Amino acid sequence: MATMTLPLETQQKTATDKCRFCGSGSRRTFVDLGMSPLCETYPSSADLNRGEVYYPLHVYVCDQCLLVQLDEYESAENIFSDYAYFSSYSDSWLKHADNYCGKMTTRLGLTDRSFVVEVASNDGYLLQYFVQRNVPVLGIEPAANVAKVAVEKGVPTLVRFFGTQLSEELAAEGRCADLVLGNNVLAQVPDLNDFVEGLKTLLKPEGVLTLEFPHLLRLIEHNEFDTIYHEHFSYFSMLSTIRILNAHGLKVFDVEELTTHGGSLRVYACREESLTHPIQSSVGKVIADEEKAGLASADGYASFAQQVKQTKLALVEFLLTAAREGKSVAGYGAPGKSATLLHYCGIGKDLIEYTVDRSPYKQSRFLPGSHIPIYHPDRIQETKPDYVVILPWNLKDEIMNQLQFIRDWGGRFVVPIPRVAVY
Numbered sequence: 001m002a003t004m005t006l007p008l009e010t011q012q013k014t015a016t017d018k019c020r021f022c023g024s025g026s027r028r029t030f031v032d033l034g035m036s037p038l039c040e041t042y043p044s045s046a047d048l049n050r051g052e053v054y055y056p057l058h059v060y061v062c063d064q065c066l067l068v069q070l071d072e073y074e075s076a077e078n079i080f081s082d083y084a085y086f087s088s089y090s091d092s093w094l095k096h097a098d099n100y101c102g103k104m105t106t107r108l109g110l111t112d113r114s115f116v117v118e119v120a121s122n123d124g125y126l127l128q129y130f131v132q133r134n135v136p137v138l139g140i141e142p143a144a145n146v147a148k149v150a151v152e153k154g155v156p157t158l159v160r161f162f163g164t165q166l167s168e169e170l171a172a173e174g175r176c177a178d179l180v181l182g183n184n185v186l187a188q189v190p191d192l193n194d195f196v197e198g199l200k201t202l203l204k205p206e207g208v209l210t211l212e213f214p215h216l217l218r219l220i221e222h223n224e225f226d227t228i229y230h231e232h233f234s235y236f237s238m239l240s241t242i243r244i245l246n247a248h249g250l251k252v253f254d255v256e257e258l259t260t261h262g263g264s265l266r267v268y269a270c271r272e273e274s275l276t277h278p279i280q281s282s283v284g285k286v287i288a289d290e291e292k293a294g295l296a297s298a299d300g301y302a303s304f305a306q307q308v309k310q311t312k313l314a315l316v317e318f319l320l321t322a323a324r325e326g327k328s329v330a331g332y333g334a335p336g337k338s339a340t341l342l343h344y345c346g347i348g349k350d351l352i353e354y355t356v357d358r359s360p361y362k363q364s365r366f367l368p369g370s371h372i373p374i375y376h377p378d379r380i381q382e383t384k385p386d387y388v389v390i391l392p393w394n395l396k397d398e399i400m401n402q403l404q405f406i407r408d409w410g411g412r413f414v415v416p417i418p419r420v421a422v423y
């Protein structure tokens with residue numbers, strides 16, 4: 001496995017002040033979370049004596065198309081070429097992937113003569129379930145160290161960034177797909193228009209595209225501001241997604257609301273000229289929900305920043321009280337989103353002594369910026385903390401189940417989002 005290092009040549013991008021999708025120069029602040037380091041860069045002990053680069057986390061909403069967006073302060077190549085996130089480490093996420101593959105195989109009648117392409121296929125966590133069902137697949141994954149793991153488990157994977165160039169190459173080789181999917185990748189795409197155009201190019205005439213991404217409506221409703229980080233350039237509503245896909249000749253015909261990542265959408269689309277996929281009522285339902293929440297006009301985005309600030313005050317208050325009472329506090333998990341939460345709230349080792357993570361890659365490293373050390377999960381049993389703060393709150397049920405043993409010494413769980421709660 002390659003070693004992650006802090007970016008030496010930072011190739012900082014100049015903010016363009018232009019909307020990533022429509023090019024409008026008229027954007028207003030959605031929320032300003034201050035400065036934060038790249039959240040998937042986990043320093044080793046040798047890195048601790050070096051400087052760390054911080055970037056603004058200032059999110060805008062476009063007045064014209066209402067796309068919520070963060071500027072690309074650091075190039076995607078620097079962020080993703082040696083990405084530390086290995087999907088396979090969460091049991092519930094694997095189950096989600098298996099279920100999806102079963103469902104799509106039935107719904108689209110996929111066989112050994114079909115072809116499925118996943119963009120940002122990670123370590124093959126999802127495509128392996130199509131391979132098990134004898135459906136031919138191709139993964140596309142820019143991080144070489146992650147793609148290698150996929151190939152080793154029998155998932156053919158191209159180490160490339162995805163866009164029109166690659167999809168035209170594949171189409172020219174006759175490798176268009178019956179199903180193209182992208183899970184949690186759309187947010188990470190700096191050139192949104194090139195990416196979406198590439199997805200369309202890769203579809204067979206009656207092919208289906210599915211995209212999963214965290215739903216902006218839930219992000220606002222559930223106060224999930226820690227899912228805002230530098231690696232996520234865009235935050236999608238149903239309304240903005242439809243606008244973007246339509247602009248590239250794609251038609252949204254179905255949508256499912258999922259509980260993953262704090263509330264996600266799985267959008268189904270096809271070429272606009274396709275007649276085999278009638279538009280389902282689910283699409284209108286989600287649009288109506290968003291209109292009701294005010295997301296159809298720029299003013300509807302205005303109150304989020306205040307709500308975020310209140311969450312910070314409550315969490316910091318809880319941790320300060322715990323510290324004054326002499327309670328010990330550990331974290332669980334080292335997800336990307338912990339960097340945003342901890343930085344915005346100004347929480348360091350003085351308030352959360354250490355955290356643990358199941359990923360061997362992260363163990364013996366440190367959280368970016370705060371330098372809270374990351375250990376093997378056994379550390380919790382060894383040190384018996386009074387409180388365990390669950391940083392990947394979207395997996396709180398699974399984690400509380402795994403860590404029931406902390407009850408033996410009276411330990412309690414703390415979930416920071418949507419507002420601090422003790423279990």
Ligand SMILES: [Zn+2]
Binds near residue numbers: 022
């Ligand atoms: Zn725009």
